Amino acid sequence: MTELLRFADDVWHRIVAMLVYDGGAPLTLTTGFFIFAFLLFSFGYVAVRHRAHLRTWYVVLFSLYFYYKLSGLYLLLLLGVAISDFLIGRRVAKARDRGGKTKWWVTLSVVINIAILAYFKATNFFVGVINDLYGTGTLDWQSVVVPAGVSFFVFQSIAYVVDISRGTIAPLRRFSDYLFLLSFFPKMFLGPLVKAKEFIPQIESRNLVVTREDFARAVMLVARGLVKYAVIAKSLGLLFVAPAFAGELGDGGLVALMAIYGFTLQIYCDFSGYSDIAQGVALMLGFRLPDNFDAPYKSATITEFWRRWHISLSTWLKDYLYISLGGNRKGTLRTYLNLIITMFLGGLWHGVGLTFIAWGVLHGVALALHKVWLKVVPWAKTLGRDMGVVRRIGATFLTFNLVAFGWLLFTAEDMAQVGDMLGRIAYNFSFAEFVPMVEESKVAMIMMAVGYLMHFLPKSLNNSAVRGITRLGFVGEWLIVVVAIWLVMQCDALLMLHTGVGGGLPMYANF
Numbered sequence: 391m392t393e394l395l396r397f398a399d400d401v402w403h404r405i406v407a408m409l410v411y412d413g414g415a416p417l418t419l420t421t422g423f424f425i426f427a428f429l430l431f432s433f434g435y436v437a438v439r440h441r442a443h444l445r446t447w448y449v450v451l452f453s454l455y456f457y458y459k460l461s462g463l464y465l466l467l468l469l470g471v472a473i474s475d476f477l478i479g480r481r482v483a484k485a486r487d488r489g490g491k492t493k494w495w496v497t498l499s500v501v502i503n504i505a506i507l508a509y510f511k512a513t514n515f516f517v518g519v520i521n522d523l524y525g526t527g528t529l530d531w532q533s534v535v536v537p538a539g540v541s542f543f544v545f546q547s548i549a550y551v552v553d554i555s556r557g558t559i560a561p562l563r564r565f566s567d568y569l570f571l572l573s574f575f576p577k578m579f580l581g582p583l584v585k586a587k588e589f590i591p592q593i594e595s596r597n598l599v600v601t602r603e604d605f606a607r608a609v610m611l612v613a614r615g616l617v618k619y620a621v622i623a624k625s626l627g628l629l630f631v632a633p634a635f636a637g638e639l640g641d642g643g644l645v646a647l648m649a650i651y652g653f654t655l656q657i658y659c660d661f662s663g664y665s666d667i668a669q670g671v672a673l674m675l676g677f678r679l680p681d682n683f684d685a686p687y688k689s690a691t692i693t694e695f696w697r698r699w700h701i702s703l704s705t706w707l708k709d710y711l712y713i714s715l716g717g718n719r720k721g722t723l724r725t726y727l728n729l730i731i732t733m734f735l736g737g738l739w740h741g742v743g744l745t746f747i748a749w750g751v752l753h754g755v756a757l758a759l760h761k762v763w764l765k766v767v768p769w770a771k772t773l774g775r776d777m778g779v780v781r782r783i784g785a786t787f788l789t790f791n792l793v794a795f796g797w798l799l800f801t802a803e804d805m806a807q808v809g810d811m812l813g814r815i816a817y818n819f820s821f822a823e824f825v826p827m828v829e830e831s832k833v834a835m836i837m838m839a840v841g842y843l844m845h846f847l848p849k850s851l852n853n854s855a856v857r858g859i860t861r862l863g864f865v866g867e868w869l870i871v872v873v874a875i876w877l878v879m880q881c882d883a884l885l886m887l888h889t890g891v892g893g894g895l896p897m898y899a900n901f
Contacts, residue, residue: 416538417459419667420620420878435675442596446566453575460579464537468573475499475547476568482554483561492555499551503544510536515742539579541739543572545706550586552710559587567593576668580661582682582702598676606860609867611670613874619663620878622841627656628885630834643819645827646811653801654794655841687845690785692756695793707732726761730754749799756792
């Protein structure tokens with residue numbers, strides 16, 4: 391009897407430990423616990439999906455629990471932002487209806503939200519600077535941990551208040567609906583950012599329809615996302631990119647160049663893969679999230695790249711920052727300056743540091759120079775659409791390498807590492823390194839080849855894949871998901887065996 395009670399107590403403690411927040415094993419859309427919890431959640435969701443208000447609360451409660459498992463007590467921060475901007479949004483609407491000024495309420499929202507971001511994103515940097523200048527220990531400050539997804543729900547909240555002030559949307563009447571907009575679990579962590587005017591009607595809809603083609607597309611997105619994020623990005627990063635940047639694979643220029651190209655693919659597969667999973671999971675529930683990536687490395691110009699890369703963020707920066715600065719309405723020079731300021735602030739959003747600032751300025755200057763080029767050479771405006779195959783390949787190659795150089799700035803520890811990597815490429819480059827590099831990192835090289843092949847495949851193949859998956863039926867569709875999950879588990883086990891590092895948060899969560 392004693393042993394039975396001890397066993398029951400042990401089981402109970404294991405269950406409690408699994409249900410509470412664990413900082414060493416945060417919840418994401420690819421963890422085993424989420425998959426199990428989502429299956430349980432789905433049974434209840436089927437019962438409430440056509441009752442809008444009940445469905446809202448059901449999804450909100452699951453979303454809040456998801457965020458608690460992801461970030462612990464930072465759930466209170468999410469709730470604080472939601473309460474603050476829900477109330478401010480109502481005040482903005484009242485001021486607008488009475489013909490009064492809304493800017494003070496909008497300013498209050500922006501100040502509160504940007505102060506939150508500044509505290510979490512910049513505190514460690516400034517404390518480090520002061521300690522470097524005046525000696526270690528001048529500021530005895532415990533390192534600030536950045537809550538997962540804070541940038542995304544803060545940006546989403548700012549956009550909601552600004553949209554009300556512009557008259558684009560009316561304020562939501564129910565707090566539960568706003569909490570849904572802010573915390574919907576597939577998009578809350580890494581986006582995509584949604585436009586309130588497009589997503590609110592889905593929240594309020596009584597009849598969310600998931601067609602057979604919708605479900606097949608959702609399966610394709612989840613399976614593709616799992617392969618990109620949890621197989622290609624993780625194995626490429628752990629087996630090649632990280633050791634190459636650390637100098638563990640030698641100091642040759644070819645290794646350095648391939649490491650930069652490797653990271654260029656890694657960050658794309660990591661972020662777009664997670665976005666695909668989020669979009670697929672949401673679609674299974676009947677909610678349509680916007681596409682966040684559109685084969686960005688096929689771009690022939692830097693402007694085209696920013697129309698294809700992290701589409702929801704670039705759209706947010708344009709709508710709420712670039713246009714607020716004046717956009718292109720205040721003259722040519724001001725337009726160029728607004729572009730540079732927008733991308734400079736976009737770099738700061740990713741992280742406060744010289745490398746992120748350099749990355750943002752690089753893209754801002756490149757966008758401004760492209761506008762200058764279009765102004766000086768008018769016929770170039772149609773070049774992107776009508777250029778021949780050879781010209782487009784050349785322009786894509788140049789754009790890709792500019793973007794890859796930007797990713798070097800983005801991921802480098804400091805400017806010294808940037809100089810070291812570029813110095814190795816310039817002064818120690820030899821194709822003789824190729825065979826030894828491939829032999830040393832066979833799996834990573836295969837992953838890189840597969841990843842770039844997937845990226846450059848024609849878009850029509852995705853549509854063909856959806857039609858093929860639709861014909862498989864329900865059992866075949868779930869079999870594809872199960873196989874994708876099995877591949878992820880096998881890859882995770884192999885990486886743990888070879889590197890000692892397994893799951894963890896998406897790489898982009900660090901920025």
